[in-house]
Amino acid sequence: MTAQQPASPPVAGDAFCAIVDWGTSSFRLWLVARDGQVIGERRSHEGMMHCSQTGFEPVLSAHLQALAAPAKLPVLICGMAGAKQGWKEASYLATPTALGELSDHAVSVSSALGDVRILPGLAQRDVDAPDVMRGEETQLLGVSRRMQTGLVCMPGTHSKWVLLETGEVRGFATFMTGELFAVISKHSILSHAVDDARPDGEHPAFVRAVDAALGNPGMAFGQLFSVRAAQLLGFEDKSDGAAHLSGLLIGAEISAIKQRYGTGQGVTLVASGSLTALYESALVRAGFSIATVDADECVRTGLFEAALKLWG
Amino acid sequence: MTAQQPASPPVAGDAFCAIVDWGTSSFRLWLVARDGQVIGERRSHEGMMHCSQTGFEPVLSAHLQALAAPAKLPVLICGMAGAKQGWKEASYLATPTALGELSDHAVSVSSALGDVRILPGLAQRDVDAPDVMRGEETQLLGVSRRMQTGLVCMPGTHSKWVLLETGEVRGFATFMTGELFAVISKHSILSHAVDDARPDGEHPAFVRAVDAALGNPGMAFGQLFSVRAAQLLGFEDKSDGAAHLSGLLIGAEISAIKQRYGTGQGVTLVASGSLTALYESALVRAGFSIATVDADECVRTGLFEAALKLWG
Numbered sequence: 001m002t003a004q005q006p007a008s009p010p011v012a013g014d015a016f017c018a019i020v021d022w023g024t025s026s027f028r029l030w031l032v033a034r035d036g037q038v039i040g041e042r043r044s045h046e047g048m049m050h051c052s053q054t055g056f057e058p059v060l061s062a063h064l065q066a067l068a069a070p071a072k073l074p075v076l077i078c079g080m081a082g083a084k085q086g087w088k089e090a091s092y093l094a095t096p097t098a099l100g101e102l103s104d105h106a107v108s109v110s111s112a113l114g115d116v117r118i119l120p121g122l123a124q125r126d127v128d129a130p131d132v133m134r135g136e137e138t139q140l141l142g143v144s145r146r147m148q149t150g151l152v153c154m155p156g157t158h159s160k161w162v163l164l165e166t167g168e169v170r171g172f173a174t175f176m177t178g179e180l181f182a183v184i185s186k187h188s189i190l191s192h193a194v195d196d197a198r199p200d201g202e203h204p205a206f207v208r209a210v211d212a213a214l215g216n217p218g219m220a221f222g223q224l225f226s227v228r229a230a231q232l233l234g235f236e237d238k239s240d241g242a243a244h245l246s247g248l249l250i251g252a253e254i255s256a257i258k259q260r261y262g263t264g265q266g267v268t269l270v271a272s273g274s275l276t277a278l279y280e281s282a283l284v285r286a287g288f289s290i291a292t293v294d295a296d297e298c299v300r301t302g303l304f305e306a307a308l309k310l311w312g
Numbered sequence: 313m314t315a316q317q318p319a320s321p322p323v324a325g326d327a328f329c330a331i332v333d334w335g336t337s338s339f340r341l342w343l344v345a346r347d348g349q350v351i352g353e354r355r356s357h358e359g360m361m362h363c364s365q366t367g368f369e370p371v372l373s374a375h376l377q378a379l380a381a382p383a384k385l386p387v388l389i390c391g392m393a394g395a396k397q398g399w400k401e402a403s404y405l406a407t408p409t410a411l412g413e414l415s416d417h418a419v420s421v422s423s424a425l426g427d428v429r430i431l432p433g434l435a436q437r438d439v440d441a442p443d444v445m446r447g448e449e450t451q452l453l454g455v456s457r458r459m460q461t462g463l464v465c466m467p468g469t470h471s472k473w474v475l476l477e478t479g480e481v482r483g484f485a486t487f488m489t490g491e492l493f494a495v496i497s498k499h500s501i502l503s504h505a506v507d508d509a510r511p512d513g514e515h516p517a518f519v520r521a522v523d524a525a526l527g528n529p530g531m532a533f534g535q536l537f538s539v540r541a542a543q544l545l546g547f548e549d550k551s552d553g554a555a556h557l558s559g560l561l562i563g564a565e566i567s568a569i570k571q572r573y574g575t576g577q578g579v580t581l582v583a584s585g586s587l588t589a590l591y592e593s594a595l596v597r598a599g600f601s602i603a604t605v606d607a608d609e610c611v612r613t614g615l616f617e618a619a620l621k622l623w624g
Contacts, residue, residue, distance in 0.1 A: 123545055130538050130547055132541050174538075174541070180533070180536075217530035218564070218568045222487050222568050222569075224487075226442050252530070256533060
């Protein structure tokens with residue numbers, strides 16, 4: 001009896017395509033085999049803002065070379081590379097949008113690298129709630145393999161809350177939560193009250209602030225200054241500031257959603273890194289049941305699914 | 313019959329005292345006669361931040377000299393000069409505070425200029441709603457000559473909402489509305505969507521945003537990004553951005569107060585300059601009846617009243 005040889009891992013020559021998540025300030029590329037297995041991965045800070053100076057093609061080319069990708073390998077991109085200020089504009093699809101149709105609207109880029117396409121973003125052309133996304137729609141395509149209907153929370157610099165119905169994006173809302181945390185803690189009077197401590201979801205100041213925001217919907221603007229006042233009056237230390245501010249902002253976001261949708265339906269949380277624990281903690285305090293999925297995995301799955309539809 | 317000579321206007325030699333509103337980034341001084349008449353006035357940007365570098369006494373001395381104030385003229389100061397980082401700390405009085413007693417707690421500064429005193433600020437030592445003010449308490453003393461009981465709105469970099477009861481500050485809340493407008497329009501993604509246009513209270517984008525914030529309490533954080541999205545989707549122009557953002561922030565502030573107190577009682581609006589029309593417009597849209605008083609006049613009246621109690 002001879003033992004069966006294990007299948008040897010796929011190499012760059014086996015790649016079926018390259019998929020790229022090209023954000024405002026980040027670049028991520030994966031080489032994938034036809035069965036979806038990841039052969040190689042690259043990450044850098046060469047996002048849209050960087051590339052609008054240097055050009056997009058040289059950046060993509062260098063990363064493909066670094067992984068020894070076969071020449072003329074098809075490449076599918078999502079994110080800000082498709083913005084007006086990006087590589088080539090991939091016009092927004094209007095909501096409601098069936099996620100399965102994203103790939104039908106991919107825009108071809110004229111490139112010496114071969115077949116390079118960019119997926120479109122989504123626009124909510126509602127004069128009372130205008131909104132746009134680029135990149136999250138592809139994550140949602142990945143999410144929709146697990147759940148087709150429900151409320152999705154995608155925290156980040158600009159958090160997105162999305163209502164899915166049988167694989168269709170019915171509507172969405174952007175909260176500038178992450179960016180507000182950054183600009184308020186860097187540029188406002190609260191810069192004196194926030195240090196570099198990374199808040200976690202169990203920090204007492206975070207929990208108190210989430211509860212305060214949930215208990216007093218709409219008052220978040222009237223509570224921001226309390227981050228500083230609590231320290232001036234000796235109730236908190238500077239090491240509590242980041243947790244307090246973060247709790248108010250995340251609490252306000254979740255409180256607004258709770259007011260609008262109630263907690264009857266669960267929330268699918270699409271997150272990576274340190275935000276995961278913060279949002280999990282706050283969502284549970286608000287009374288939501290949650291299922292967490294990894295944001296990185298979702299964008300990869302979504303890109304791969306769209307690539308299969310194009311070239312599979 | 314000889315016509316009666318009109319009283320000649322008072323001159324610097326007639327001054328009863330000097331009163332100073334010394335803010336974070338502004339300095340205002342008035343020489344006043346015993347009957348309250350203003351003899352001379354100085355304004356500059358030598359606020360606390362400037363003077364913590366240069367010293368406070370030289371700044372005060374130069375302005376007194378410029379008005380030819382008599383030597384050893386008593387000087388009463390309110391505002392950030394009494395902060396810990398100011399000239400000399402005038403410890404906060406805890407709420408509830410009878411405004412008539414502010415002058416009893418003025419702190420004497422040791423100065424070659426003579427009798428110089430600083431009025432204290434107020435602190436709300438409530439662990440669930442910690443808050444502080446410096447300067448506004450003196451404006452409120454001026455306001456309390458007109459009304460002793462009711463809701464007072466004092467818009468600015470940090471707006472204060474104050475509940476007065478028979479001349480006593482019962483409680484207050486700070487909204488960082490003006491500062492949020494500044495940091496968001498300068499440092500966030502919305503900097504691409506806001507130009508230098510000065511919003512006015514009748515601007516359609518301002519009015520729409522106020523109504524949106526009032527109609528959807530708690531959603532203001534979820535609407536900030538719409539300032540940019542509305543332009544990306546062609547619903548608005550960059551010249552609408554400042555009005556839109558301003559309407560959302562002021563609308564969120566007023567919406568929170570309305571949720572808490574209703575509109576049954578009117579609001580006394582203590583404002584100066586371009587903020588007056590914005591807050592008047594938004595308060596009326598929210599259903600409040602309003603009486604507007606001039607903020608500059610209130611701080612002068614309050615300082616003078618406190619000075620009379622000390623030296624009258």
